[in-house]
Amino acid sequence: MYTEIICIGTELLRGYVDTNSAYISKELADIGIEVNLISNLEDKERILEEFFKKALKRSQIIIITGGLGPTFDDLTRDIMAKVMNLKLVFNKEIMHNIAAHFAKRNLKMPQENEKQAYIIEGAKIIPNLTGTAPGMIIQLKEKDFKSIVIMLPGPPSEMQPMMKKHILPFLKAKYEHKIRKAIIFHTYGLTESVVAEKIRNLVQMEKKLGKLNFGLQAYTSLVDIEISAQGEDEILIDEILLKVKSEIYQCLKDNIYGEKQETLESVAGQLLNKQKLTLAVAESCSGGLIAHKVTDIAGSSVYFKQGVIAYSNEVKINLLGVKEEVLNKFGSVSKEVALSMAQGIKRLAQTDIGLATTGIAGPGGGSLIKPIGLVYVSLASNSREICEEYRFVGKREKIKEQVKNAALNLLRKELMLNRN
Amino acid sequence: MYTEIICIGTELLRGYVDTNSAYISKELADIGIEVNLISNLEDKERILEEFFKKALKRSQIIIITGGLGPTFDDLTRDIMAKVMNLKLVFNKEIMHNIAAHFAKRNLKMPQENEKQAYIIEGAKIIPNLTGTAPGMIIQLKEKDFKSIVIMLPGPPSEMQPMMKKHILPFLKAKYEHKIRKAIIFHTYGLTESVVAEKIRNLVQMEKKLGKLNFGLQAYTSLVDIEISAQGEDEILIDEILLKVKSEIYQCLKDNIYGEKQETLESVAGQLLNKQKLTLAVAESCSGGLIAHKVTDIAGSSVYFKQGVIAYSNEVKINLLGVKEEVLNKFGSVSKEVALSMAQGIKRLAQTDIGLATTGIAGPGGGSLIKPIGLVYVSLASNSREICEEYRFVGKREKIKEQVKNAALNLLRKELMLNRN
Incomplete structure (x- = not known):
């Protein structure tokens, strides 16, 4: 079976990131459908027409x-109808829904939106509850096309609920005999090639079994490992993956911080919740990124009490209680100040744990002794205080990202100790 | 000319977002090379082989x-050599560089990395200063291939400097006779179809000239407009774009917050800098995201002094000075509390401007009277206080994003007033 995703929009070929295909391919993988090709195409009639023709020849899905939008550069609907030699039919009910969408928001419907009430004949209509363009499933046995064509609007907030509610159940019902299962491990603190070396024996041994696929993906200070198995026998697949899982943990130990959808902040959050501990953060060089990630987790207000972004010495002194002598003697980027900030935020917010960062994110502010990327990450708990020194490389955003990961991993390691 | 980008990695077809093609296509557009196709392919020998063959037939670039990595699932090098019928040659100098890369970091070189010292014969080697895999440019007149093949490593931190330093100058020198210029406008506060309606006359008029391309891209509460012109006569292109630019501003007025690479936070930062004003933020529902974005801007420490993430009532009372009676009477999600938070952080941090958010980001905490998405964004300056009420829809992350945009836009609007 060959499955492809086509994301349309000239902006995708001029610098905008396509996130739709990642979302769709992830959801399809979870129901055992592996995507074989992802393409981004321009909003150009001739290009779309040619590509659609080829796709109809090679793909089942x-x-x-x-x-599918209302504007001048939205061509998918018209060109797919042309290529499939099908008519576009005006649908009163959809027109009514689009008008209602605008009325609900006290807006006048722009004339442009009328275009969205035209549907390819014979298509199953997928309602769009958060926008105006309906989706379509076209599956025509009487025609020459073996493909199932699914068309969805581009905005993720519209496309994603339509995938979840309609497209995935539809495809699952159709292809449920095939089983693909994947396990994903997230690691911190190792480079991609070190991870590869550590699991090399496992990869070579298991490749002989011919049932497993290994993939590595490196991010800023994080490496993900995906291992998937495919087949017809679910019990056998589960057995193999369970065995591999225990071996992966033996190879990588507590460099693994999570599985599946877990993140450093979700894992730390779960541990804080379980241990009924509270957290506050004092951020200098990470500039709010740690708090932002911690508060992305639903329910984080139970354990996260306060953040302070201390971008000036005054804040460090007046609010966090860092002593002026310490700042003068060691400088704001120092182990002493980091520790004092962690203690200070813990005291100020009256939490069980205080987490602090100070460093030089660049591009300015570096010196020979204290170069850009020099960072101190510190944690104060009820029982102890720790400070780690890092020398990160990269641009400002990348350094912030590494600081955030180091801080959340320090928090995780501390909470893991409590668990034992 | 046909140009394509191929991003390789099974993870890209199982849920990981491809950011490389967006980066590359943006950079190419800036030197007048429009990308026509972006594809994501699996790390599978047969698939890569077939795809490379087709690409060599259809594309100039x-x-x-x-x-190009050191691990078992890195196949690009070998398969491109096979398809082009060229040998892989061991390169001592590269081997030396790779060994040095590990030595510098006090790490033992994993055996896997030896693979990266093999280069396709005749290729121009592109040094990789931040990683181990060198890039290659293959351009062979004596062979049948009209294509220039450029191979780069996958990690953005390695690929991007190689593009900037080597690939872009190389391509620019080769294709400098073609000119493409684009202007991008960023808008806040309008939906995509309203933007389209407002610029409809302009689009219809200019399309007749046959020289312009219009594209719209909608994000969470933001819409971008890209207008590009292509040709041989740079003066004519500049003239047309200048005319279009003034018309776009007439259509959309101060809904336009920036152009090109500008963001709400960079524009607000520039205005703060120029007006020599300082900023502090108090965030409840946005959880640090505003501070994070503000501090992404290099040099923000000049105007950004402090952030407080007030995730509990205690912080609002003790630190920001919100009165307990006000909290009890109106609730923490209210106009009164938002205003008091803005005043409080302004006073605490002794800045010219205090910006504050309070709201319900969900998924918990909503009620009939105060539903999820109800948000107050408030600003206190030396001359006045403002509070705006919003009712956002979407998931937690999306609501946080909308709150951040609303707050930064409120700040921008306030600073624009000072300017007049």
């Missing part, structure tokens, strides 16, 4: 996003 | 990222 074609999922298209984008180009 | 092929840029490939990924699959």
